[in-house]
Amino acid sequence: MQVPLLDLTAQFAPIRSDVLRAIEAVCDSQRFINGPVVEGFERALADRVGVAHAVGMSSGTDAILAGLMAAGVGPGDDVVTPTYSFFATAGCVWRLGARPVLADVDPATLNLTVDHVAAVITPKTKAIIPVHLYGQLAEMAPIMALAASRGVVVIEDACQAIDAAEGAAHAGAIGTMGAFSFFPSKNLGGFGDGGLATTNDDALAQRLRLLRGHGAHTRYHHEIVGGNFRLDALQAAVLHAKLPHLDGWTSRRRSNAARYRWLFAEAAARAGITIAAPAEGPTPDGTMSLPVERPGVYHVYNQFVVRLGRRDAVKAHLTGAGVGCEVYYPVPFHLQQCFASLGYQRGAFPVAEAAAGDSLALPIYPELTEAQQRYVVDAVLAGMTLTPAVADATR
Ligand SMILES: *Cc1c(COP(=O)(O)O)cnc(C)c1O
16 A cells, blocks of 8 residues: 555545636636735635634745845844754744744644743844744644733744644734735645735734735835746636635545544554553653644644654654654754854753654645554554564664
């Protein structure tokens, strides 16, 4: 059996004619930049997230970058980000000449908490970027309270978290601004790159719109220096056509996650593997942990990430068994070569370092079948119970 990490072909087949019709309409209009298709998608997303303004962007990365630019972040400023995320979260800070101030993450959720922020915040901190990793909201209320008391802007990196929520609060509607990505592997994926920034602040929305078009409201009259951060009309058309299906896709991701939980519970006992709560340090051999949902959150499972002993051997075994899997993320920011001048040492953020060494994302996409999930579970447990000598030989 083959189980890819993500099967976009399976998603496309049933919606093919709807999506192609939306693309055709844009082609017939020959209106590829800005215009009603982009505006219609922005309105739909603003309503869905529950914010006043949604501004289409060329990528999630550019949504974060434009958000930081709108907040006036630049040289001399500090921006707090978790050390464990996709590179863009800290890369955007660096590109503006500001300093990424890194923080460790909670062992249960791998998200930033207010305590982690409080431990590293400085008088120069201008913004905080909590990441809703794998599709689960970071605990925002205390972070927002700390930010308010310090006069600091909060940009939610909601790139993996469209529709994620805590109670009535949706990802991207809690911070000063939110950043979404429509990279094809995200829960709502385009046919290429795309992104979106959200805010309830009229002035910031105005500034985001200005920034995405080189800082000019009137062509060739530049009020500020921006960039070309626009969302293509073709991408907006594809995304808007896919949008009505997102609820169903997300609930299938969630039921797949629930099914993994009982399949693992059942099979691990038989295989002699211990399922434990994630700890501060590396997961020992013979032990694995499953994703932890904070009470009251609606996790959208962009990724289903388990942590396990002898991860690299298990990964090799899965690959050999035809199961797609990936490490998100093998190197925390503080150990990235490009950030060496920030001066962080190995050992600085033990939780992130442990997660980098023992986490593994398994297939969770909506079209996954129970038979495929059973195959994945069996392959993971077989990989974990290989004799050490065999396992080491596969490293
Ligand atoms: C995907 C992602 C981004 C960047 O989005 P792009 O659209 O690929 O630029 C940023 N942060 C996180 C956490 C992401 O997962």
